[in-house]
Amino acid sequence: MNPVLKSWVEEVATLTAPQSVVWCDGSEAENTRLCAELVAAGTFTPLNADKFPGGFWSRSHPSDVARTEHCTYICPEKQEDAGPNNNWMNPVEARAHLQKLFSGCMKGRTMYVVPYCMGPLGSPLSKIGIEITDSAYVVVNMRIMARMGQPALDQLGSSSDFCRGLHSLGQLDPETRMIAHFPETREIWSFGSGYGGNALLGKKCFALRIASVQGRDEMWMAEHMLILGLESPQGETIYVAAAFPSACGKTNLAMLQPPAAFKGWKAWCVGDDICWMRPGPDGRLWAINPEGGFFGVAPGTSHKTNSNAMSMVHKNSIFTNTALSEDKCPWWEGMDGPPPAHATDWAGKAWTPASGTKAAHPNSRFTVPAVNCSMLSPKFNDPMGVPISAIIFGGRRAKTAPLVYQSFDWEHGTFVGASMASETTAAATGAVGVVRRDPMAMLPFCGYNFGDYFGHWLKMGKSVSHPPAVFHVNWFRTGSDGKFLWPGFGENMRVLDWVLQRVAGKGEAERTPIGWVPKADALNLDGSGVNASALNELLSIDTNLWRQEAKDVGAYFNTYAAHMPAAMHAQVAALQQRLG
Numbered sequence: 001m002n003p004v005l006k007s008w009v010e011e012v013a014t015l016t017a018p019q020s021v022v023w024c025d026g027s028e029a030e031n032t033r034l035c036a037e038l039v040a041a042g043t044f045t046p047l048n049a050d051k052f053p054g055g056f057w058s059r060s061h062p063s064d065v066a067r068t069e070h071c072t073y074i075c076p077e078k079q080e081d082a083g084p085n086n087n088w089m090n091p092v093e094a095r096a097h098l099q100k101l102f103s104g105c106m107k108g109r110t111m112y113v114v115p116y117c118m119g120p121l122g123s124p125l126s127k128i129g130i131e132i133t134d135s136a137y138v139v140v141n142m143r144i145m146a147r148m149g150q151p152a153l154d155q156l157g158s159s160s161d162f163c164r165g166l167h168s169l170g171q172l173d174p175e176t177r178m179i180a181h182f183p184e185t186r187e188i189w190s191f192g193s194g195y196g197g198n199a200l201l202g203k204k205c206f207a208l209r210i211a212s213v214q215g216r217d218e219m220w221m222a223e224h225m226l227i228l229g230l231e232s233p234q235g236e237t238i239y240v241a242a243a244f245p246s247a248c249g250k251t252n253l254a255m256l257q258p259p260a261a262f263k264g265w266k267a268w269c270v271g272d273d274i275c276w277m278r279p280g281p282d283g284r285l286w287a288i289n290p291e292g293g294f295f296g297v298a299p300g301t302s303h304k305t306n307s308n309a310m311s312m313v314h315k316n317s318i319f320t321n322t323a324l325s326e327d328k329c330p331w332w333e334g335m336d337g338p339p340p341a342h343a344t345d346w347a348g349k350a351w352t353p354a355s356g357t358k359a360a361h362p363n364s365r366f367t368v369p370a371v372n373c374s375m376l377s378p379k380f381n382d383p384m385g386v387p388i389s390a391i392i393f394g395g396r397r398a399k400t401a402p403l404v405y406q407s408f409d410w411e412h413g414t415f416v417g418a419s420m421a422s423e424t425t426a427a428a429t430g431a432v433g434v435v436r437r438d439p440m441a442m443l444p445f446c447g448y449n450f451g452d453y454f455g456h457w458l459k460m461g462k463s464v465s466h467p468p469a470v471f472h473v474n475w476f477r478t479g480s481d482g483k484f485l486w487p488g489f490g491e492n493m494r495v496l497d498w499v500l501q502r503v504a505g506k507g508e509a510e511r512t513p514i515g516w517v518p519k520a521d522a523l524n525l526d527g528s529g530v531n532a533s534a535l536n537e538l539l540s541i542d543t544n545l546w547r548q549e550a551k552d553v554g555a556y557f558n559t560y561a562a563h564m565p566a567a568m569h570a571q572v573a574a575l576q577q578r579l580g
């Protein structure tokens with residue numbers, strides 16, 4: 001028994017006073033028992049055993065359906081280390097407050113000790129975390145989302161190098177909710193929420209907020225990126241990583257199905273949300289997906305948008321805040337076929353298509369084991385990961401950004417990522433559709449000062465002889481009629497094809513003030529239904545809008561004061577000069 005772990009668990013049990021302590025081994029038997037307990041407690045409803053074997057439907061508290069950024073804190077000793085991009089609390093004050101919240105909070109409850117490994121077991125890139133939680137829902141979700149249980153404990157051995165995560169549902173009161181991170185001691189304290197990103201501590205809390213700090217200190221990168229392999233008809237596979245904000249289509253892109261015009265091409269999913277990258281001996285960046293499953297947005301998922309996801313959710317999956325049909329199948333808006341005549345909505349109420357309300361919550365989710373995905377990359381469990389040839393940034397923006405452009409070099413690419421902006425989505429509480437700066441799609445997830453983070457990106461680029469080429473895409477550009485100009489989904493392969501060509505030193509491009517933009521005939525649009533005038537609009541750059549954009553980005557960078565690298569200010573000036 002690991003003595004450091006043992007004494008921490010005892011310390012937490014003394015603080016939280018649970019009725020019993022259970023060490024989770026991650027076994028099938030344990031999972032069956034916990035799911036049965038969740039059914040008995042009314043938290044889980046078993047799904048139709050023919051259509052969704054091993055599946056469960058769950059509803060959360062109606063005030064606990066998304067990440068809550070206003071009560072998420074980064075607590076290093078110095079406020080400037082958290083930066084203006086984070087809520088900061090003095091760690092001494094935060095600890096005192098949390099001690100009070102957690103004191104006796106598990107009375108009458110079971111305390112689960114959940115060991116987990118982020119990354120392939122045995123990989124030198126993997127990291128161990130321990131989550132202590134009073135939620136069986138969290139345990140069974142963690143079992144899907146990470147390599148959970150005894151093998152993680154075995155990998156830890158007697159080491160004290162693990163991320164400590166303490167979680168309690170508390171009373172699920174939004175008023176006392178708090179998700180606090182202590183990057184200096186690799187600790188997470190999460191109170192008052194059972195929602196994915198707030199409660200499955202291996203995911204955003206560890207694999208991004210804490211890991212980004214570890215990456216800074218150890219010269220690697222923890223990024224909010226999918227990882228996708230594209231295999232040509234000749235059998236060569238190129239890997240790309242892509243950063244988009246939450247609920248902007250990462251899971252769909254990660255599971256892309258090439259359209260008919262790309263006969264013989266195969267796509268391989270390595271990950272849909274998080275990417276850890278390190279320099280390899282060959283001077284490239286090598287990436288692993290630290291997760292073991294997918295926690296995807298259900299609404300909008302259909303055979304048209306993501307048929308791989310539609311197939312993978314039929315086995316051993318958990319659905320949270322979708323609707324439930326009378327024959328005990330999950331349902332959500334945007335699914336293929338007609339809506340059910342009668343259903344139970346995400347709030348537990350009887351629902352019909354005439355109700356005039358959404359049956360599924362816009363941020364309802366499926367939790368699915370990665371092994372269910374039929375296009376899962378054979379490299380998913382490879383301890384060395386995969387070499388990344390291109391990084392793609394993307395946001396949800398109606399105007400400004402063209403369909404795709406390539407940065408001039410790594411430094412300019414870092415600037416392109418740092419100046420990202422996107423409309424907010426239902427993945428976090430608050431207004432939806434408001435444009436905000438979201439550098440590298442990391443605004444809610446970077447565990448330290450963004451100024452220093454951009455500096456780290458610049459350093460990483462210099463540390464490798466073959467840094468990935470950097471691109472920006474925008475699937476969400478609208479025309480004068482307000483309609484999307486680009487069909488998206490599988491058709492995005494047409495843009496990825498150009499990206500791959502550019503990586504190979506081919507692909508016709510035009511040098512513009514913002515970067516390299518494809519020449520009109522450089523994209524394979526065969527069978528896409530996109531006509532010449534739409535393409536023209538998609539690739540156009542409005543110089544006036546971009547002058548304003550450069551000004552806004554400059555002002556945004558200034559908020560990071562002395563932490564902002566001079567090279568980033570120089571990029572703003574260079575862009576302004578190119579725009580004239």
Ligand code: SAT
Nearest residue numbers: 196197203204246427
């Ligand atoms: O809830 S999560 O943070 O895990 C998903 C997301 O918002 O990206």
Ligand code: MN
Nearest residue numbers: 224245246273
């Ligand atoms: Mn995400």
